[in-house]
Structure formats: C-alpha cells, structure tokens
Amino acid sequence: MELSVIIVNYNSKLLIETCLLSVKKALDNVCGELIVVDNNSNDGSKEYLTPKFADVKFIFNDSNLCFARACNQGFKISSGHYVLFLNPDTILSGTCLKDCISFFQSYPDAGAVGVRMLDEKGNFLKESKRGLPSPSASFYKLFGLTAMFPGSKTFGKYYQGHLPENENNAVDVLSGAFLMIESEVFEKVGGFDESFFMYGEDIDLSLRISQSGFKNYYLGKISVTHLKGGSTTYNYKYIRDFYGAMDLFVKKHYSDKSTLYRSFLHTGIGVRKILAMLAVPFR
16 A cells, blocks of 8 residues: 545535545555545535545544544554645645655655645645744744745745745645655654644644654645635634644743743734734634
C-alpha cells in the first residue's frame, strides 16, 4: 500500500463527495486507500456517503473528537507507506498524488510535503507555505507590513513571500488542508497533538517534523483546489478557536523564552483576535 488518504468530515457531505471523487481519480495510478473519519455530522453524511462510496473505510464517531484526534484515529487503521491528511473542501488534480510520492522518493530528507493551493477562482492561497509565527513575523503581519511588502524576506516571512509560488522549496510550515507525510515520520513525531481542537495543529506538527531532522517541502509545481472556508463558518466561535490555538502554540513551544517574548506574542494574538471579532459584521 503506497498511500492512505485520510479526510475528517463534519457536516460537509456535498463538499466531501466532490473531494472523494477527485481523490479516487487521482488514485488511479497509485496503490492507495481512502479513510473518512466523521466527527458526528448531523447533516445526513452517513446515510448519504456510505452507499455512494462502498470502497471507502468510514469511521463514524459519536461526538466531535476534534480534527487532530480524528486524524490520529484514521491513521491507526491506515496501511499506507505515506499518509495524506486532506480537507473535505479540496479538489485534487489528476497526477498530484503520484507526483508527491515521486518527490519523496527523490528527496530522502523530506518528512512532509504540501502543494500549491488555489481557490475556486484560481487565485494562489498564501497559507500553502508559511513561516513560524515568531514575534517579528507576527508583528509585521499585525501591522500590515506583510501585506505591503509580500515578497520581502523580512516583512513577508509569515507567508514565506520571498519564495516563488511555482517552485519547490523547504519551508517552515505546511497547511493541514493538504499535508502528505511518511507514516514512519508521523509515528516518530507522535502524530497530531490532540490538545489542539482545531487550527494550529498543522503548525505544531510542521515544527516537530523539523525538530526531528526532516524537512517540510512546499511543491509549487503541483496544484490543487481548496474551497477555502467551504467546510468552515467564519464566526465568533471560529475566531475564538483559531486564536486560542495560536495561544496554545506559544505556550507549548515558547515556554523557554523570556516573559517579555511570550507576552509580546500573546498580546499580538489578542489584538488580532479583537480586530477579527470587530470585522465579523462587515464580512
């Protein structure tokens, strides 16, 4: 078994149907399997999906176990040498899975790979490749310098803006919307940290991959479509969960830093959270 594709679903039955059809097509030239972990959807996903996809391994949870735990749950029943964690609001291109596997085989230092993600209009999604949320990177993003100088190695490092979107490069952080990793590496780093309910777990995993001596590679020559926000509602709960995950990341990975360092990060996260909440009525 070359590849296991694991998708966590929560009330996204129509989106995941399109996603699964695209994955099945992309698996034509790959020995692979499909695993869907449903976090207690109440939109009829079970009744709708199981008759349509008899060859998919389904796990139906009795409660919403969170994204990280559901991914780990899917991994436990997987058999692939590589594992792809994929969002249900993504659509894959024909050879993207085979191309990613070929990259792994050519680069033994690759721990995980991500790809160039585009929205439904074909626009590049900057979160396809990111830097770590350091104080300077967070400061530049918070005060608009990242947007003003997106290609700067200094001001644009939050999104690694100095790296061309159409080229392959090692990066700090890969997106959990499309993250392929070697199974042995995933086991070595301990899988997803289940302390993260949703959001931030991809940053945490990317960092631990790097700390284990492997590299995270962004593959700019391979593209997929990500219907950003298709499976997520942008509301106050989303904002609380997202910025709560950022606070958790700082507490986990920057505990050895000075109080001033950590205070700066927590303050920046708090300011961004307030601004995001104020903007909700205007979105």
